[in-house]
Amino acid sequence: MTRLELRHVRKAFGGLDVLADISLSVGAGEFVSILGPSGAGKSTLFQLVTGAERGQGGMFFDGAPLDDYGRHFAFMPQRDALMPWRRILDNATLGLEVQGLGRKAARMRVAPLFAEFGLAGFERHFPAQLSGGMRQRAALLRTVVQERDMLLLDEPFGALDALTRAVMQRWLEQMWRHHRWTALLITHDVREAVFLSDRIYVLSARPARVVREFSVALPRPRDSTGVAGRRAGTLEAEILDVLLNLQPSKGHDHD
Amino acid sequence: MSVGFLLVAWELYANHSGIKPTILPAPSRVFEQAVLNREALIDNAIPTIRATLIGFACSLGAAFVLSMLVDFFQPLRRALFPVFIVSQTLPLVAIAPLVVLWFGFGLTPKIMLVALVTFFPMLVALVQGYEATEAEIGQMLRVMGAGRWRVFMLARLPSALPYFFAGLRISITYAVVGAIFAEYAGAAKGLGIYMLNAKNNFRPDLVLAAVGVSAGLTLVLFGLTVLLQRLAMPWERDAGRQIAGKGPRR
Ligand SMILES: Nc1ncnc2c1ncn2[C@@H]1O[C@H](COP(=O)(O)OP(=O)(O)O)[C@@H](O)[C@H]1O
Ligand SMILES: [Mg+2]
Numbered sequence: 460m461t462r463l464e465l466r467h468v469r470k471a472f473g474g475l476d477v478l479a480d481i482s483l484s485v486g487a488g489e490f491v492s493i494l495g496p497s498g499a500g501k502s503t504l505f506q507l508v509t510g511a512e513r514g515q516g517g518m519f520f521d522g523a524p525l526d527d528y529g530r531h532f533a534f535m536p537q538r539d540a541l542m543p544w545r546r547i548l549d550n551a552t553l554g555l556e557v558q559g560l561g562r563k564a565a566r567m568r569v570a571p572l573f574a575e576f577g578l579a580g581f582e583r584h585f586p587a588q589l590s591g592g593m594r595q596r597a598a599l600l601r602t603v604v605q606e607r608d609m610l611l612l613d614e615p616f617g618a619l620d621a622l623t624r625a626v627m628q629r630w631l632e633q634m635w636r637h638h639r640w641t642a643l644l645i646t647h648d649v650r651e652a653v654f655l656s657d658r659i660y661v662l663s664a665r666p667a668r669v670v671r672e673f674s675v676a677l678p679r680p681r682d683s684t685g686v687a688g689r690r691a692g693t694l695e696a697e698i699l700d701v702l703l704n705l706q707p708s709k710g711h712d713h714d
Numbered sequence: 715m716s717v718g719f720l721l722v723a724w725e726l727y728a729n730h731s732g733i734k735p736t737i738l739p740a741p742s743r744v745f746e747q748a749v750l751n752r753e754a755l756i757d758n759a760i761p762t763i764r765a766t767l768i769g770f771a772c773s774l775g776a777a778f779v780l781s782m783l784v785d786f787f788q789p790l791r792r793a794l795f796p797v798f799i800v801s802q803t804l805p806l807v808a809i810a811p812l813v814v815l816w817f818g819f820g821l822t823p824k825i826m827l828v829a830l831v832t833f834f835p836m837l838v839a840l841v842q843g844y845e846a847t848e849a850e851i852g853q854m855l856r857v858m859g860a861g862r863w864r865v866f867m868l869a870r871l872p873s874a875l876p877y878f879f880a881g882l883r884i885s886i887t888y889a890v891v892g893a894i895f896a897e898y899a900g901a902a903k904g905l906g907i908y909m910l911n912a913k914n915n916f917r918p919d920l921v922l923a924a925v926g927v928s929a930g931l932t933l934v935l936f937g938l939t940v941l942l943q944r945l946a947m948p949w950e951r952d953a954g955r956q957i958a959g960k961g962p963r964r
Pocket of ligand 2: 501502503537613
């Protein structure tokens, strides 16, 4: 069953064409990634989907047009967006509080999840006291406890060092197998997309259009060794090839 | 340290250069006279403190209300800011006597002058603080279902706290100066009028004693704002005390 569907979505900021033509769909319980160079317009796509910006084209959820700030999404911004003045526990309950849940009830709901997210014992800490990986897990915890229809994750591990990122990818893959969230992930990391996704949309540089769609028919739990690991490597090489042959190298910018 | 050195140098110069104490009194003499005249000094400091605190409180309240209005209705900002900026360029020396002329020797003109000099810095600090809110936090809250008011309370207001306290530290010193200026222009009692009378009686030692009292007052108020900030922003205080190995932040 298709949950999110975008048909020929376009967006320009003033005279700057950012999204040229984006069509994609995400099915229930599916993990889909959007892979594209930085500055392509990936975060802008989330702005459109969440209603922060308006674009052209069709956006549907469960077949119905998306309205402004629809209640379907739990959104994790590109930076962890933890509030420095709130303790980790209170950051985790933020979405539930906004939904109108009392502080106590919200805390009861998130408390059991701290162990699973590797944050047990850090409930009373401020974000600045946590490592990068822990901050990302806290942000993810804040996102999933909202129990919305779908997760929107914007480069959740982009700011982490390579080793922490690999650890976090494994952890997220395992979490996803338990929970089967419907998820749309933005990334510019080919390996991350292959490791986590059921399907991958590859975007061109700005103005972005979908240039290829890949299915990742690899068994879960994902494994980067053995036969499965080799097949993953082949797929990564193929995707990288598409990305490298994209641009008529007119120079790309970074965000 | 540097203050101590300056005082010693001043003491030596005043004692050995042959300048009369009615021109340049030594610090020891200023201190001696301050102790001798302590009752008069305290008596005159109280109205100054009162004017400073009441004036500052009024200005804080007004700045807070206006900062919120400006944050919610952006066009208001373009309409109002030029007026406020002009209010900041008015020379206090010229304004103070006029305000006293219009509103008398009582507390009112002092409160108004203190408010005049502290209002704009506080307003700017608050408005800048709101704007320093991380855009991602705002967007995330909207997706969570928060309206503008919730976003303001949950994100914009707390984001403004460091700016608010920076503004507070600057403004509190302006406030004392403003109160003294107002009294200088005319008052029944207060450090400002005390300085004026001492000067007219050729008592620079008493002028300096009153200056010392006002400096002490400013320092105490400044210290209070620092204390208040530590209480209001515990996450800044605890940030250094990290338990988890902190990786690169963003
Ligand atoms: N609100 C905006 N106003 C103007 N330009 C914007 C805005 N948001 C994003 N852009 C521009 O859109 C382009 C794509 O940005 P973004 O979606 O953040 O890229 P990505 O997330 O793929 O790295 C960038 O060139 C950026 O400057
Ligand atoms: Mg981005």
